[in-house]
Amino acid sequence: MENMSTNTVKVGDILVGGGFPVSVQTMWKTPLTPEKKSFLSEIKNLKGLGCDIIRFSVPDTDSAVYLGAIAKESPIPIVADIHFDYRIALECIKLGIQKIRINPGNIGALWKVEEVIKAASDNDVPLRVGVNGGSLPTALRDMEDRAAAMILAAEMEMEPLERLGFKNVVFSLKSSDIKATVEANTVFSEKYDYPLHLGVTEAGPMIPGVVKSTIVLQNLLKRGIGDTIRVSLSDTPASEVITGIEILKASGIKKDGVSIVSCPRCGRASFDTHSFTKKIESVLYRKKKSLSVAVMGCIVNGPGEARHADLGITGSGDTVVIFKKGKIIHKTTTDMAEKIFVEELEKL
Ligand code: SF4
Known part of the structure; x- marks a missing residue:
């Protein structure tokens, strides 16, 4: 396997990129509540299965507070997934959540994105910046070459990060289109040294989701592209983790287990x-x-x-x-x- 080296990003105690083992992620499927005990018990269970990092949707400041309490005791690093409101990202950074995922395209004015980058930089919190083939900027939506459109979208999101000298970033370029996802990640990895979070977005229910994810991830991972993975399924987080681990094993990347x-x-x-x-x-x-x-x-x-x-x-x-x-x-x-x-x- 080719060793395509990238920067290393530290998410809690998990190192992403730089040749460190490919980590397995999943996403929580229900709203956050103040009842942290049951969350921690299930996170412990997912860690036991081999989950390295877990992401939660944080739609409001109450959810940010609940997640902050979970993140303090979680046995694996937590990622807060933020859309639309930059103030929730700032709150999550303040609460010590280990990583923030934002979509700069829906955060609004550039200064709001810059506020998040500055807060992440000041607190040494990594960001994941995600391009999704289904929600590209208006100017790129009609481009026939979907992979090229995704790269251009990623470069637009990269501009404020580079300008502010913030490199503590993992990029993702996801689409429900298999070919576009493989091409976009291949080109991105040749041009840039940011670690890549791989996945097929909205991959579907168990069987089609596993098939699509396996084709894409195996194609990229065997060429040394990709540093952390999430298999998106209309199924449980445990199924996503087990599928991710099986893909790493079948690709010859994970030897134990x-x-x-x-x-x-x-x-x-x-x-x-x-x-x-x-x-x-x-x-x-x-x-x-x-x-x-x-x-x-x-x-x-x-x-x-x-x-x-x-x-x-x-x-x-x-x-x-x-x-x-x-x-x-x-x-x-x-x-x-x-x-x-x-x-x-x-x-x-
Ligand atoms: S091992 Fe026996 S039960 Fe299993 S598939 Fe083969 S013949 Fe059938």
Whole structure:
């Protein structure tokens, strides 16, 4: 993989760019409330799955205050997503939120954008400046070349940052158009040394969203383009994190964690691999060691795959057989399988 080096931006304790590991982000899906305990509990859960950074929409100053309280105790850095009102960005910076995402195009007068840049600079808070193919400046909306339009929009947003000498910035150029997203990020990475936040905007529900995101992210990441990723899905933050991690693993960028082989199940299955895999998924993604796990429905391919994994399980008639490093260690019932398998997983 080519090493396309960029500046490094520090988001809380996560380093973005400069050859540091590609971080995985997600976005919170509901409004902020004063009830911080449940937010912190779910953020902890997402961290366990492998989430590095989490972003929240902050539409008003009350939300900024709620997020400020969460950011103080969050186990991962928080990003405040601000549109329209620059004063909310200033409030979030004052409250110590670790990163601010703004769209200078909808903040209004240039002096308001400059106020945010100056406050970020004074408080050493990084910004993410985002170009979205669906909300380009009016002058660029009719351009046929969508990628070129996105680059021009990014350069317009870059002007006040460069003029004020503020380099603590991550850029993003997202579109729901796969080709335009790949081209825009490729050209941007050749011209500029800002780290890139990659993603396909409004990628859709689970299946189309995963397909589009995989095509775009794999294409860019394998060429060394991209420093942090977010898979946007009409699904849960946990699904976004797991998909992001799987894309990094399948692209050969992330080597640790569990590699899962599971059979699709057919009429021969004597063991329900679908529900079993779903049940143990959160335990699997919490393992940071490099391990292989096989979950198989019957004896056609089950013993072969299960034997080759660090830990394997397969249906075999009325029983369920568990393998560890190629050897049978348990013959049990479907009811007991989950408990025994998880215990063995924890021992590995
Ligand atoms: S392992 Fe058995 S249950 Fe699973 S797909 Fe193959 S034949 Fe079907």
